[in-house]
Amino acid sequence: MRDKQDYEIYAATLKERNRIAREIHDNVGHLLSRAILITGAMKMTNQISSLRETFDSLDSSLGEAMDSIRKSVHDLHDDAVDLKKSLEELITDFTFCPVDFSYHMAKTLPREVKYNVIAIVKEALNNVIKHSNATLVRLTVSEFETLYQVIIEDNGKTPSPDIPTNPLNSNTQGIGLINMTERVKKLKGNITFYRQNAFKIYIKIPKH
Structure with missing residues (x-):
């Protein structure tokens, strides 16, 4: 019961962050854009040389403010991404076979970890559809003291005599596996x- 209440509070917090990000983007961002355009027009029509430096300074300050707003909106949106919910949505859309999903992660995670794990799981599920006759997929996402761990495995029988077992090497990886590898390397x-x-994918991502 306590875990459910904590998650509901967390979900409500993420929803509010998204709302604030939209408000900043739609309202403050719009006003700043308008001010930048007006300042630019005034610079073009200004005939008083003594005001040129003032307009340049104003234009620069407004530009910095816009950059700061964009960064704040971006950060708010990224922080509002719920990894568990995003993975559950991927699983819901995956109708090829059942997915046994196990999730043991903290509520607060680095945005790079969240986005790359989502992309990797999506790629892995697509590969199951394309290359496997699996009837079950197991997805386990866990957090330990020094690392994050993702395990994706299916029970499909996909015999390929030209592909060695345990583990596959870089020369036998398709585009999907190469993309996953590059994402993990970035982390x-x-x-x-x-x-x-x-088929099994085993990922370890260190905490920094």
Whole structure:
């Protein structure tokens, strides 16, 4: 019961952050854009040389304010991404076979970890559809003291005599697996692909 209440509070907080980000973008951002346009027009029509430096300074300050607003909106939106909910939505859309989903992560995670894990899981599920006859996928996302761990495995039988088992090497990876590898490398993590009676992706991402 307590965990459910905590999650509801967390979800409400994320929703409010998204609302604030939209308000800043739609209202404050619009006003700043208008002020920048007006300042630009005044600079073009100004004939008084003594005011040129003032207009340049005003234009620069408004530009910095706009950049700051954009960064704040971007950060608010990124922080509002709920990894668990995003993965659950991917699983709901995945109708190829059932997914056994296990999630053990903190509520606050680095945005880079969230976005890349979402992209990797999406790629992995697409690969199941394209290359497997699986009847079950297991997705486990866990957090430990020094690292994050993602395990994606299916029970599909996909015999390929030209592909070795345990682990697959870089010469036998398709585009999807290469994309996953690049994403994990950006996070300074490790990813291993195994094929032995099924297919398994094992990912470790260090905490920084």
